Amino acid sequence: MDQLLHGFIRALQLIVTFDPEVMEITGRTLAIALSSCIISTIICLPLGSLIHFKRFAGKRILVNVIQTFYSIPTVVVGLVVFLFFSRIGPLGVFNLMFTPTIMVIGQIILVSPIVLGLVIAALSGVDKGVFETASSLGASRFQATFQVIKEARFAIFSAVTMGFGRAISEVGLALMVGGNIRGFTRVITTAISLETAKGDIELSIALGIILIFMALLVNIVINRFQQK
Amino acid sequence: MKRILYFLVALLTVASLLAGCTTSSAMTTPKVRFRIATTTSLYDTGLWAYLEPKFEEYENEYQSEESGMPRVGVELDIIYAGTGAALNHGRNGNVDAVAVHDPDQEKTFVDEGWGIDKRSFAYNFFMIAGPSSDPAGIEGLAPADAFRKIAEEGTENPDEVKFVSRGDNSGTYGSEKRMWAAAGYDYANDVQGAEWYVEAGQGMAPTLVMANELNAYVLCDGGTFTVLKSQLLALVTLVKETSEQTLNVYSVYAINPDKIKTAKIDIAKDFINWLISPDVQEMIGDYGVKEFGGALFYPIADPTYPAIPNLADNMKPVQ
Numbered sequence: 154m155d156q157l158l159h160g161f162i163r164a165l166q167l168i169v170t171f172d173p174e175v176m177e178i179t180g181r182t183l184a185i186a187l188s189s190c191i192i193s194t195i196i197c198l199p200l201g202s203l204i205h206f207k208r209f210a211g212k213r214i215l216v217n218v219i220q221t222f223y224s225i226p227t228v229v230v231g232l233v234v235f236l237f238f239s240r241i242g243p244l245g246v247f248n249l250m251f252t253p254t255i256m257v258i259g260q261i262i263l264v265s266p267i268v269l270g271l272v273i274a275a276l277s278g279v280d281k282g283v284f285e286t287a288s289s290l291g292a293s294r295f296q297a298t299f300q301v302i303k304e305a306r307f308a309i310f311s312a313v314t315m316g317f318g319r320a321i322s323e324v325g326l327a328l329m330v331g332g333n334i335r336g337f338t339r340v341i342t343t344a345i346s347l348e349t350a351k352g353d354i355e356l357s358i359a360l361g362i363i364l365i366f367m368a369l370l371v372n373i374v375i376n377r378f379q380q381k
Numbered sequence: 382m383k384r385i386l387y388f389l390v391a392l393l394t395v396a397s398l399l400a401g402c403t404t405s406s407a408m409t410t411p412k413v414r415f416r417i418a419t420t421t422s423l424y425d426t427g428l429w430a431y432l433e434p435k436f437e438e439y440e441n442e443y444q445s446e447e448s449g450m451p452r453v454g455v456e457l458d459i460i461y462a463g464t465g466a467a468l469n470h471g472r473n474g475n476v477d478a479v480a481v482h483d484p485d486q487e488k489t490f491v492d493e494g495w496g497i498d499k500r501s502f503a504y505n506f507f508m509i510a511g512p513s514s515d516p517a518g519i520e521g522l523a524p525a526d527a528f529r530k531i532a533e534e535g536t537e538n539p540d541e542v543k544f545v546s547r548g549d550n551s552g553t554y555g556s557e558k559r560m561w562a563a564a565g566y567d568y569a570n571d572v573q574g575a576e577w578y579v580e581a582g583q584g585m586a587p588t589l590v591m592a593n594e595l596n597a598y599v600l601c602d603g604g605t606f607t608v609l610k611s612q613l614l615a616l617v618t619l620v621k622e623t624s625e626q627t628l629n630v631y632s633v634y635a636i637n638p639d640k641i642k643t644a645k646i647d648i649a650k651d652f653i654n655w656l657i658s659p660d661v662q663e664m665i666g667d668y669g670v671k672e673f674g675g676a677l678f679y680p681i682a683d684p685t686y687p688a689i690p691n692l693a694d695n696m697k698p699v700q
């Protein structure tokens with residue numbers, strides 16, 4: 154019990170004094186998760202619009218498949234990325250194993266189904282009249298689509314936030330393809346898993362608190378947007 | 382809408398500030414990244430964290446002297462994994478050198494042509510730790526006898542007597558399997574899957590923590606145990622012997638550039654020669670002595686035990 158209390162106090166000290174290691178790991182975690190979410194959004198927003206607005210056979214099945222991938226295990230993504238990007242793998246020439254870049258790639262694969270699925274759902278939630286009204290007022294297809302996206306912006310933003318939450322909290326992928334290299338690919342989750350094993354409880358608790366705080370922030374954002 | 386925008390801007394500012402001031406050096410990488418895969422027992426003692434900046438400093442100075450060019454900025458990246466996994470990182474071409482400790486797997490690695498320029502650089506001894514109550518009564522026995530006793534008592538009373546194994550193709554695991562064989566057991570049939578036998582499938586430190594929680598026996602290297610001792614309240618050293626059987630030698634290999642074209646052989650050679658240089662050998666021997674009250678690793682040339690047969694050849698720099 155003593156150890157726990159002591160660890161907690163030390164952890165708070167680490168946070169309020171902006172301990173360089175804690176800040177560095179937190180910053181990297183944010184940078185990687187934000188990058189993957191932004192890129193994923195850039196991919197998924199047009200793709201989601203396309204799927205939503207186009208009529209084609211098998212659309213239902215496609216959406217079902219996307220939703221199935223919401224809960225794809227992070228280690229499976231890790232395995233796939235590892236197989237492809239290992240230097241003897243088909244994409245090995247890029248020499249990306251154990252870099253932040255590969256972690257971003259992995260996280261994009263991980264969060265894109267969530268962002269894509271929720272973007273489609275968000276667009277479906279917009280009144281069909283919006284598209285028709287815009288069209289009848291002389292908007293091109295592109296402009297009308299843009300109007301619908303604008304209408305669904307809150308739901309889309311909460312979709313991205315959801316993806317962010319998944320990216321920031323995963324550990325399997327980051328460990329497998331990032332390698333948890335100190336000062337290069339170590340993020341909050343991998344640091345916690347290593348330091349807990351090594352017994353540096355204070356650092357673990359400090360990072361854990363920060364991670365929970367981030368989750369809280371994500372939740373607040375989602376709640377706010379869902380009320381709109 | 383305005384409030385949301387404010388919130389967003391604030392969030393992004395904080396994030397980018399954090400990211401900007403802390404990771405700019407890590408995210409932009411004009412540096413040369415030299416990667417090694419190392420065993421968890423070396424990593425968990427903190428030895429690599431201690432040596433890493435020293436090698437980077439040495440290599441960068443060395444490079445600028447050699448070429449007269451401005452510093453290139455070699456970054457040493459350390460991936461930790463059990464010996465088996467570390468060697469596979471080498472085979473997959475994801476690292477430029479490996480530092481490992483399993484004679485059998487190393488031999489295969491060299492025979493297959495992956496590993497070259499072997500140099501041993503440190504050693505210590507495996508030991509058996511267990512609960513202080515010592516339910517199987519192994520204290521002071523020879524390792525093979527202790528294993529036999531654990532197996533017998535474990536079969537008899539699996540609730541009281543347990544053994545936690547690495548179970549992960551690491552060097553420690555290899556040594557454990559050899560000890561079971563020496564104790565007269567067929568590992569796959571007699572030991573694996575027994576009720577008293579727990580395969581952790583994790584690194585050295587997590588395995589020790591698990592043994593501590595389960596009140597179990599465990600085979601580990603002396604260095605990692607010394608480092609973690611203060612947290613392993615339930616565990617004490619029960620079998621400690623300096624012998625051929627418990628000897629644990631750490632060796633480093635460069636990855637053969639004929640096999641993996643991208644392997645950074647020049648830096649790997651520098652790295653290997655640096656590890657066996659007298660200064661660094663002394664650092665390895667001194668590491669942790671003050672902090673933990675005893676040596677964690679012996680330099681390979683340490684005269685107290687003849688760790689390798691051809692010491693003179695081993696201390697010659699690779700060409």
